[in-house]
Amino acid sequence: MELTDADLIARVLANDDQHAFGELVRRHQSSVRGLLRQLTRTDIALADDLAQETFLRAYKSIRSFRGEARFSTWLYRIAYNCFREDARKRKELVGVDEAQLQAEHDPQTVDPGLRHDLMHALNLLPLNERTAVVLCCQNGLSHDEAARVLDIPLGTVKTNILRGREKLKRTLAA
Amino acid sequence: MNPMIDDETLDRQLREAAPYIDDEGFTARVMATLPAAQREPRWLRAMVLLGLAILGSGIAYVLSGGFIREGVIQLSNFPIWLLLVFAFGCGLVVGAFAVIFAIRKTPEVRDLTRLEF
Incomplete structure (x- = not known):
């Protein structure tokens, strides 16, 4: 039987079991790196550096994880904080770059052209709307969870998603 | 110009467009950066707690000025x-x-x- 995230966290807490933490990293690396790639506008090297920092911070502060939210939600919050701190340092919170998309991992279910259009449209959104859309629409977080990750009011999350969706639809329809 | 899609379709397309990112050594790199597991032995922690409990009891007994002794004697008569x-x-x-x-x-x-x- 496969261990749950809670089982693995319990092992890390009880015995400082780094193998258990490694399993947690393996499980969540794709979603955390994916989120950071969206936030950094597909700067893969930067996103992976931030993802590495995210998991390092998670390991160091895992005793503060109280189990009130999903482990992935807690990781997203750390990842978002890492991104914000880095962006503040770089002063790149504003500005729009052309998306440079990686095609080698394209899932078969989506037309590559449509995927390119979607990712391009997503990267044109302002950071606050893009982040909310990626967390909720792409990663399946509830509005409440996204509000906790981003540390903003629930109403702001809903507004950002509404605006983000409308802009995406308009871009895709154009 | 394409027709506008609905929210559900847009969300589905966004989910499907998010690629699974292969590990490709990422986990190993993270594990290499983790600090070495440092943990005091359990017996040491237990000994420290026991020692503190005995010390605290001793100090409480001395400071009570015979109050605890009298209490125990009274209790033994129950x-x-x-x-x-x-x-x-x-x-x-x-x-x-x-x-x-x-x-x-x-x-x-x-x-x-x-x-x-």
């Missing part, structure tokens, strides 16, 4: 059934605290009982 009831009561109180502490530390149980702590 009937055995009363001592048993007293011990049982103490056990219940300690047990109740232990259960509350365990619930606070166990998210699954906390969710199950839907208690806010």
Whole structure:
């Protein structure tokens, strides 16, 4: 039987079991790196550096994880904080770059052209709307969870998603 | 110009467009950066706690000025059934605290009982 995230966290807490933490990293690396790639506008090297920092911070502060939210939600919050701190340092919170998309991992279910259009449209959104859309629409977080990750009011999350969706639809329809 | 799609379709397309990112050594790189597991042996922790408990008891006894000694002598004069009831009561109180502490530390149980702590 496969261990749950809670089982693995319990092992890390009880015995400082780094193998258990490694399993947690393996499980969540794709979603955390994916989120950071969206936030950094597909700067893969930067996103992976931030993802590495995210998991390092998670390991160091895992005793503060109280189990009130999903482990992935807690990781997203750390990842978002890492991104914000880095962006503040770089002063790149504003500005729009052309998306440079990686095609080698394209899932078969989506037309590559449509995927390119979607990712391009997503990267044109302002950071606050893009982040909310990626967390909720792409990663399946509830509005409440996204509000906790981003540390903003629930109403702001809903507004950002509404605006983000409308802009995406308009871009895709154009 | 393409027709506007609905929210559900847009969300589905966004989910499907998010690629699974292969690990490709990422986990190994993270593991290499983790600080070495440092943990004092359990026996050491137990000895420290025991030592502190004995020290605290000793200090309390000395500072009480014979109060505790007299209390113990008085207690020994009580009937055995009363001592048993007293011990049982103490056990219940300690047990109740232990259960509350365990619930606070166990998210699954906390969710199950839907208690806010």
